[in-house]
Amino acid sequence: MHMTYPASEYAIGILDSGVGGLTVAKEVMRQLPRETIYYFGDTKRCPYGPRSEKEVRQFTFEIVNFLLQFPLKAILIACNTATAAALNAVKERVGIPVLGVIEPGARAAIKASRQNRIGVIGTQGTIQSKAYEKALQRIHPDITVYSLACPAFVPLVESGYRHTRVAEEVVAETLKPFQAVQLDTLILGCTHYPLLYEPIAKVMGKEVAIISSAEETAVELSTILQHKNLLSGKEKTAHCFFTTGEADSFARIAEDWLGRPVRVETVELTPVEKLTG
Amino acid sequence: MHMTYPASEYAIGILDSGVGGLTVAKEVMRQLPRETIYYFGDTKRCPYGPRSEKEVRQFTFEIVNFLLQFPLKAILIACNTATAAALNAVKERVGIPVLGVIEPGARAAIKASRQNRIGVIGTQGTIQSKAYEKALQRIHPDITVYSLACPAFVPLVESGYRHTRVAEEVVAETLKPFQAVQLDTLILGCTHYPLLYEPIAKVMGKEVAIISSAEETAVELSTILQHKNLLSGKEKTAHCFFTTGEADSFARIAEDWLGRPVRVETVELTPVEKLTG
Numbered sequence: 001m002h003m004t005y006p007a008s009e010y011a012i013g014i015l016d017s018g019v020g021g022l023t024v025a026k027e028v029m030r031q032l033p034r035e036t037i038y039y040f041g042d043t044k045r046c047p048y049g050p051r052s053e054k055e056v057r058q059f060t061f062e063i064v065n066f067l068l069q070f071p072l073k074a075i076l077i078a079c080n081t082a083t084a085a086a087l088n089a090v091k092e093r094v095g096i097p098v099l100g101v102i103e104p105g106a107r108a109a110i111k112a113s114r115q116n117r118i119g120v121i122g123t124q125g126t127i128q129s130k131a132y133e134k135a136l137q138r139i140h141p142d143i144t145v146y147s148l149a150c151p152a153f154v155p156l157v158e159s160g161y162r163h164t165r166v167a168e169e170v171v172a173e174t175l176k177p178f179q180a181v182q183l184d185t186l187i188l189g190c191t192h193y194p195l196l197y198e199p200i201a202k203v204m205g206k207e208v209a210i211i212s213s214a215e216e217t218a219v220e221l222s223t224i225l226q227h228k229n230l231l232s233g234k235e236k237t238a239h240c241f242f243t244t245g246e247a248d249s250f251a252r253i254a255e256d257w258l259g260r261p262v263r264v265e266t267v268e269l270t271p272v273e274k275l276t277g
Numbered sequence: 278m279h280m281t282y283p284a285s286e287y288a289i290g291i292l293d294s295g296v297g298g299l300t301v302a303k304e305v306m307r308q309l310p311r312e313t314i315y316y317f318g319d320t321k322r323c324p325y326g327p328r329s330e331k332e333v334r335q336f337t338f339e340i341v342n343f344l345l346q347f348p349l350k351a352i353l354i355a356c357n358t359a360t361a362a363a364l365n366a367v368k369e370r371v372g373i374p375v376l377g378v379i380e381p382g383a384r385a386a387i388k389a390s391r392q393n394r395i396g397v398i399g400t401q402g403t404i405q406s407k408a409y410e411k412a413l414q415r416i417h418p419d420i421t422v423y424s425l426a427c428p429a430f431v432p433l434v435e436s437g438y439r440h441t442r443v444a445e446e447v448v449a450e451t452l453k454p455f456q457a458v459q460l461d462t463l464i465l466g467c468t469h470y471p472l473l474y475e476p477i478a479k480v481m482g483k484e485v486a487i488i489s490s491a492e493e494t495a496v497e498l499s500t501i502l503q504h505k506n507l508l509s510g511k512e513k514t515a516h517c518f519f520t521t522g523e524a525d526s527f528a529r530i531a532e533d534w535l536g537r538p539v540r541v542e543t544v545e546l547t548p549v550e551k552l553t554g
Contacts, residue, residue: 031387033417097504107499110308111492139499139508140310215388222384222416223500227374231415 008230010073011036011240012221015063018046018158018245019253020192021078024101026258027218028076029239032225034232036239038070042269043245047154048081049123049190056125060086062269064094066242072096073230076221080190080213081123084131093275097224102126104216105187106135110143112209113185119146119178119208121200122189123154132189146181150174150190157192160253171199178204185209195257242267285507287350288313288517289498292340295323295435295522296530297469298355301378303535304495305353306516309502311509313516315347319546320522324431325358326400326467333402337363339546341371343519349373350507353498357467357490358400361408370552374501379403381497382464382490383412387420389486390462396423396455396485398477399466400431409466423458427451427467434469437530448476455481462486472534519544 014025018041025039040063042048048056060082064075074097077083077090083100091098109118120132127149136143152170161167178186186208188194194212201210225231240263243250247264254262291302295318302316317340319325325333337359341352351374354360354367360377368375386395397409404426413420429447438444455463463485465471471489478487502508517540520527524541531539 031384031417033419103503104500107308107496110499111496138510139503140308141512142310219384219388219496220500222387223381223497224504226380226416227501235418 007073008232009234010071011038013038013040013064013067013070013072013075014078015040015060015067015075015082016042016079016191017048017081018043019250019257020154020157020190020195022254022257023191023194023212023214024076024078024217027214028221029258031218032222034234034237036232036234036237038067038072039239039241040067041241041243041245041250043158043243043250045244046158047123048079049125049151049154051125053085053125053129056082056085057089058273060090061272061275064090064275065272066267066269068094074099074221074225076217077101078191078217080131081125084126084129090275097228099217099221099224101191101213101217102131102135102189104220105189105211105213106132106139108211108216109185109187110136110140112211113143115184116140116143117146117182117184118143119148119181119183119186120189121148121150121175121186121193124149124151126189132187146178146183148175148177153196154190154192157195162195167196168199171196172203175200175203183208185211187211188213241265244269284350285509286511287348288315290315290317290341290344290347290349290352291355292317292337292344292352292359293319293356293468294325294358295320296527296534297431297434297467297472299531299534300468300471300489300491301353301355301494304491305498306535308495309499311511311514313509313511313514315344315349316516316518317344318518318520318522318527320520320527322521323435324400325356326402326428326431328402330362330402330406333359333362334366335550337367338549338552341367341552342549343544343546345371351376351498351502353494354378355468355494357408358402361403361406367552374505376494376498376501378468378490378494379408379412379466381493382466382488383409383416385488385493386462386464387413387417389488390420392461393417393420394423394459394461395420396425396458396460396463397466398425398427398452398463398470401426401428403466409464423455423460425452425454430473431467431469434472439472444473445476448473449480452477452480460485462488464488465490518542521546
């Protein structure tokens, strides 16, 4: 491909197991309106949470390989499970900045927390990886972390049930274990969870600061782009969306959440063992 | 100097025109408790606000030169006036990451703002430089910025009057012009101003999000260190403080604000035209 425009005008590749990463894409659009996004949702193979680390890493490599056919200046792994399984491996193999969603969330929780009692909710894969505990304690040794896997949440969101009474009940029941511990901060350790923000905030109460990786990851992307002189100067942008699933149902959820029309294309991924980017 | 420990264990150099940058140092200590700080306050020549850009840049070079005698892994210009006047020049001349306080504050304001109506208060130097306007609109073209110089605030803080009735009255009077505009976010564009947080927040009301560069700059430092694999793994740290002014009065203000004993040394700076780091 022959490029005649500078790297600062390249796009941001954002990938997720499905529609959850749209919470991150939405924040990038809001906070960095000059940036162009190539979004990939692996809806057909969603959820990633119950899969093995090896499988999630392979899926992530396949998506990154697909996205690297476009001129990208950064890749954002907008899925906690994939971040835990593959961030470091992708970083090592790709020549552009690669961001995950775990470290920005950890940093924001450290900023918000005053008693250093931080809760984390996520998929089984994310919670089992202890990625948040490691990220938090790497930076701040005195933090106590309470982790809870919430396997029911992603299917609730992906199936479009988030506005229902069922969603409220499932959230309240799932978060019961937190009643016994005094948290001051809760990390939504899955990019799908901001879509359940209201019921989660209601159960946790006003005293608990709720951290959405989405907002913080967009700030971190802004930071990295600026420090590398890669901020776009564009006045208008046109985003692209790809899914391995059904384009119409992806578009419906995406338009509901982003509040704007989206172009979605269904694509097939090529299995790869290694990144070639 | 012969170093036998890795660069990740080097210190962070933080500089300010006086004690204002201690708000940033305090947040770095809280959010990054493994990091060691070498703090420099140019109290004798404070305030920088009314000085020319050229003079502020020269003073900043002198301080950076002094700090570079120590093994540093990053420099943080914890003064908005010095950031506006010298950040880019220092960045170009120094081989380690250099952070200012303007971009982190701008980014946090963009995250917090929902109506894109952002106010900025700062010294004459900072406001005249339009550094915040440029930083905000570089990232987000649709933001309206309302700027106000508050020359009385720094002397209030440096002279130790911040807990008094006088401080409240000066703040209320100074911020009157903002009554005519509907802000949704206010940036404290001077590192001294978090020391006047209460009276400022009282005047602005609960609807306005107040952004302290200090908190956000510590997050940005954490981001940059992590992406460069420079986070410290230390369990204990010992910070150092230098001032061009009187060590005892600097120590008194620093201990009041940091809530811990500090070692302060009075030093003389060597005039330089160019950075030699």
